[in-house]
Amino acid sequence: MSGKKAVYIYDTTLRDGAQGEGVHFSVKDKMLYLAKIMETGVHYIEAGWPGSNPKDDEFFNRIASSETIGSGMSKIAAFGSTCRVGEEPENSEILSNLLSSCAPAVTIFGKAWKLHVKEVLRTDHRENWRMIRESVRFLSAGGKEVFFDAEHFFDGFADDPDFALACLEAALEGGATGVVLCDTNGGAFPDEIRKGVLAAGKAFVPRYLGIHAHNDGGMAVANSLTAVQAGANQIQGSWNGFGERCGNANLSTLVPWLQLKLGYQVLGAETVNDLSHLSRYVAELANYPFDEKQPFVGKSAFAHKAGMHVDAVIKNHKTFEHIDPSAVGNERRILVSEQSGKANLCQRMKKFQPEITKDDPLVEKAMDRIKQAEKEGFQYDTAEGSLDLLLLDIMGLLRRPFVLEDYHVWSDPLRGELDSVAVVKVRVGDRSEHIAGEGDGPVHALDKALRRTLSVFFPIIEESELSDYKVRVIDGSHGTGATVRVVVETRWGLRSWGTVGVATNILRASAMALLDALYIVILSQSEGKTG
């Protein structure tokens, strides 16, 4: 359509990415991940290895029974390996699990380096080629679109080009839609990648010629781009570069390189424009700290500290920025005198006071309050409920419907269930209530006591429910005395919103977030009545 050359993204965040140390997705997280990534136009999403562990099985079952998943733009891929040495594909448990999975695409890896055939498989070359060819054929015949991951292709190619290429040939003879050249150990140099890809592209013309690079030499992005320039048209990678050891090729870096700097067609403009947010969302799901020094999408990526740089960048942003930060949903930050974000903020304040303009001193004031709060550890991008309350407060429009006068919590963790008790004192007008609640753990007890007490005054809050609760230690190096941030998500009918609290005491941080959530329910109700 655009006349630009296309590069197809094969997203292995949920499979190879999840192999990264410290990266953890629950099955629920994975479902959320799919729902989000399916909107982006990523071409293939590798969901896991069916049959390898109960969690992956549960995930594939959930995908199979989900109506929405099939309707997205992305294809689900299942991952696995060829049959074993001496085994017929029909007898391979691995292959039969792949075949019976709900995924329309399947990727299997096989050996492309003689060292592995000899020392790991302990078989001969012909048998290796047979395993590849017949495994691919078996899956193809079963109706799957098959990709062959040529493990250690570049090491294998350096060692014996004919052998390595013959492995690709075996896969294509078996009917593979694509062959993927893997730098499995991640130690290759761009020159080696170029040679290998050129040789593969000269010998064969598969529908997809893929590259799968690891970052053990800090070269995963450079190697992937080199491969594309040498003729590869598919990239396997993960958001934020999650993955085993030093990680996989970072899609958060690769996509802007390809689409914004090198002129390829990769994903829709809306996705690229939202990349900073998307990358953060994925890190949040994986509960992995987001790398703020990350190219393009990190908070530091366009942060200018040196005075001379700041001066120049204000004269012309090209002087010290290699791309416009807004092209990837990021923003310039002037570390000395920050002035970004005002437009966004003003836009949000218009919800409550439509006539407000960017130059209104209230916008400046709100900006200062937010900056101060962020310094203390608050974050509003996942807590827009708390942000709205803060803005209403600054505009003089907030009337808190109740006051939490006091609360205490006792916990006796070895007692088993309902091991904690909280007592809460709430005042509405001149009437107070003092009510206790029991729970599993102190936060649960506090939450229950708060809701019990408030529902005396505001029965409506029983209609709302807490749909998510997250805790993050902001600076763990202070140990158990560290500040924590609690983010709570509340659902009420069709609406849902996040609220945030920050304190060294997790109970206080939780109370702040819970109170904000309940304020919104109560205020929205009275709004509904008057409006």
Place this chain on the structure above:
Amino acid sequence: MSGKKAVYIYDTTLRDGAQGEGVHFSVKDKMLYLAKIMETGVHYIEAGWPGSNPKDDEFFNRIASSETIGSGMSKIAAFGSTCRVGEEPENSEILSNLLSSCAPAVTIFGKAWKLHVKEVLRTDHRENWRMIRESVRFLSAGGKEVFFDAEHFFDGFADDPDFALACLEAALEGGATGVVLCDTNGGAFPDEIRKGVLAAGKAFVPRYLGIHAHNDGGMAVANSLTAVQAGANQIQGSWNGFGERCGNANLSTLVPWLQLKLGYQVLGAETVNDLSHLSRYVAELANYPFDEKQPFVGKSAFAHKAGMHVDAVIKNHKTFEHIDPSAVGNERRILVSEQSGKANLCQRMKKFQPEITKDDPLVEKAMDRIKQAEKEGFQYDTAEGSLDLLLLDIMGLLRRPFVLEDYHVWSDPLRGELDSVAVVKVRVGDRSEHIAGEGDGPVHALDKALRRTLSVFFPIIEESELSDYKVRVIDGSHGTGATVRVVVETRWGLRSWGTVGVATNILRASAMALLDALYIVILSQSEGKTG
């Protein structure tokens, strides 16, 4: 001596590195840094910009009065800029500060891109060349070894090669020992770097042809290596890639690439063999969290999780490692998780029982226990301390040195500091202690009470410290009643390890992780005594 081609390292960690967000060196830190780096054989160390701020001035004064500094193998360099538009070098404060500094080498930057000459300097090309030539000449005549940092050389070269090369020429006419081609905005692609370096190397033969790359495109390492292969013989970079925005070229990655993989002579073998330690030491001085996913030197760099990888790496480490981890002072780690196989586990169990084999029923039993624990929410890849305790337990080798008989926690979050109290009862043999502790928040109180009580029996635990504390809500959809996982990291002398606890009550989960951490301190001590 070795016949290998030399590459000279110019270390800008203390100057450009210190511009990185979150990187902070005190003057004392900088002195420690110099002492350490001088031992490594790094050729030039950029110490700062004399005259630009009081901290840098103090540092240069300390260097000048230090007897040891001059005796090292490295040369100190001072950083600054050319004289201003229309200014004579004799009248330049910047240049006179550089000249009077104690540094034998000086690096000044100047413009090499017409855009900057026009829009930032607002002068003409001739004046730009004069500023460069005369500034270099002034410093050279004053006895300094002078490097010229050609700012934005690659953008300037792409825009107008003749203009950019003429800037280098001006510096060489002025007597520069070296010219350094800078990718200041960090957005260049290796092909552009190659073209620029080849052109400079063809036009001139300076003593040093340097490369200064930034990581805004994730290419700083690839670009630096490409420059070396195109003829550059000096690299400016920083340890751990510290630096403005996305950082500078990472010396911790570049040095092993050059010396171990590409056959150049860079630093002494002892330095390279100690690189993991050195990189951590620098991060420690800068008070910046060490990136454990870093190539070569990170803790994850040789950490294997997938079962098949582990199996193969044990057969032959080359199968899944691009270099031998010990060559950079790092080590292989076998991570245990539900995705990994028996081989990983057995390898780990050998630490305690060297004769154990993969078929031992204890391995199967351990596997089952781990899988069960992971289903409950435990994770062992960041909690190897707890894993070791679990394995010792299964092998019948664990004797817990104490029992936590009971504990209670009270919290009054609105009280302010020390708002929580914990009481802990511990038994060792037939002696019990019942001690209270106060803290900021309930977890902190519990931690303090535990340590106070246990140190009565085991004074050694006061030598250990908590270096990190993390909480994750495992399934937030149960709201505040969700299960949480707590991971604690403990440091004791040179050792550090993670431990984990899981429960619906965050205090219970924290207690589990803290207890495991303390068991290890106590057990390691008695091991030391008997062993």
